[in-house]
Amino acid sequence: MKLTSLRLHQIQLPLVSPFTTSFMTETEKDCYLVEAGFDTPNGPVTGWGESVAMVAPLYSAEYMDQGIDLTRRFLAPLLFEVEDLTAETVGWHLRHIIGNPMAKHALEMAVIEAQLKMRGQSFKEYMGGVVDTVPSGVSVGIQDSVEQTVKVIGEYLEEGYSRIKLKIKPGADIEPVAAVRKAFGDDFLFQVDANAAYTLVDANHLKRLDDYGLLLIEQPLGEADIRQHAELAKLMDTPMCLDESIVSAEAAADAISLGATSVINIKPGRVGGYIEAKKIHDLARAHGVAVWHGGMVETGLGRAANAAFATLPGFTLPGDISGSKRFFTEDITEEIVMHDGVVDVPQGPGFGVTIDPAKLEKFTVATHDLTP
Numbered sequence: 001m002k003l004t005s006l007r008l009h010q011i012q013l014p015l016v017s018p019f020t021t022s023f024m025t026e027t028e029k030d031c032y033l034v035e036a037g038f039d040t041p042n043g044p045v046t047g048w049g050e051s052v053a054m055v056a057p058l059y060s061a062e063y064m065d066q067g068i069d070l071t072r073r074f075l076a077p078l079l080f081e082v083e084d085l086t087a088e089t090v091g092w093h094l095r096h097i098i099g100n101p102m103a104k105h106a107l108e109m110a111v112i113e114a115q116l117k118m119r120g121q122s123f124k125e126y127m128g129g130v131v132d133t134v135p136s137g138v139s140v141g142i143q144d145s146v147e148q149t150v151k152v153i154g155e156y157l158e159e160g161y162s163r164i165k166l167k168i169k170p171g172a173d174i175e176p177v178a179a180v181r182k183a184f185g186d187d188f189l190f191q192v193d194a195n196a197a198y199t200l201v202d203a204n205h206l207k208r209l210d211d212y213g214l215l216l217i218e219q220p221l222g223e224a225d226i227r228q229h230a231e232l233a234k235l236m237d238t239p240m241c242l243d244e245s246i247v248s249a250e251a252a253a254d255a256i257s258l259g260a261t262s263v264i265n266i267k268p269g270r271v272g273g274y275i276e277a278k279k280i281h282d283l284a285r286a287h288g289v290a291v292w293h294g295g296m297v298e299t300g301l302g303r304a305a306n307a308a309f310a311t312l313p314g315f316t317l318p319g320d321i322s323g324s325k326r327f328f329t330e331d332i333t334e335e336i337v338m339h340d341g342v343v344d345v346p347q348g349p350g351f352g353v354t355i356d357p358a359k360l361e362k363f364t365v366a367t368h369d370l371t372p
């Protein structure tokens with residue numbers, strides 16, 4: 001395939017309610033979609049991708065405007081030079097550009113989708129998925145009070161979510177967790193995510209979470225603190241799970257060998273794309289380390305792709321793949337629906353969802369045409 005056109009659509013979707021993590025409160029979803037046109041042996045094909053970079057560098061060093069700038073100045077020119085571009089070689093063509101996995105992922109997604117549409121193949125089939133539905137977990141933001149936390153989680157349990165993940169930070173950790181267990185008992189999957197809000201000196205405090213039968217604790221310490229996570233993992237009974245620290249398959253290998261993580265949150269966007277994410281899935285599986293699929297508040301496009309990827313056999317725990325309604329009243333694709341604790345994986349060619357042109361126009365805040 002030969003890349004012939006590239007357009008970035010910067011969009012803003014209102015969230016149904018503010019989403020608060022230890023590092024920020026979001027009231028809308030800002031991201032850009034990649035629309036890439038290709039000449040293929042089967043004629044012209046368009047593929048779509050989605051960047052998971054956030055507006056500010058608070059979750060990762062990367063942020064949205066940087067991704068747009070980097071794509072315009074460095075990534076797009078490299079891909080336009082390639083005569084025979086394939087999904088499997090995007091990472092190779094971009095290898096000299098250091099870091100910036102999210103910007104690379106968004107482009108790789110578009111190439112993957114075009115290649116699949118050219119062949120009439122679904123993403124699940126391409127990746128080697130083994131099921132047609134995936135268990136759906138929900139990520140619950142930090143609430144204004146313990147009472148509100150219990151209320152919101154009660155509503156998600158009522159809706160039928162397979163697993164609850166609660167965001168925590170210093171000052172909003174033990175109490176809300178204790179209150180949720182007290183209200184709903186020990187009989188549901190419950191985990192917490194600190195988004196790097198603690199340091200190792202908080203170890204004794206964090207150890208109090210061991211009393212609540214949590215499935216795991218996600219990224220309590222900093223992105224670079226793999227060794228310190230290993231220390232903390234020795235002190236706590238709650239299984240340690242890394243998110244931010246797993247920036248590549250190499251980082252995953254280090255974290256596994258150091259004992260820093262006994263479960264891995266896989267986010268394709270954080271590691272440079274689905275091809276790298278598959279390596280992490282395989283590596284973890286070979287080591288007997290469970291993985292689950294993370295989320296970055298994706299639109300229907302990224303959500304559909306994540307659901308398909310989460311059909312691989314190593315994904316033995318429910319992921320942050322909620323129904324679209326959990327975040328959006330209106331989306332740019334058809335809705336991803338959570339029912340009976342699962343979401344169905346779209347079956348059509350590519351990612352199996354369609355960008356609605358009217359919705360895209362409605363939510364677009366800027367368009368960047370990067371075609372030479």
Ligand code: OSB
Pocket residue numbers: 059138139193195243294295296297298320321322
């Ligand atoms: O740490 O998993 C995280 C959202 C944005 C940035 C980081 C994270 C999250 C979530 C949301 O927890 C997961 C979702 O998309 O449902």
Ligand code: MG
Pocket residue numbers: 193195218219243244265
């Ligand atoms: Mg996380």
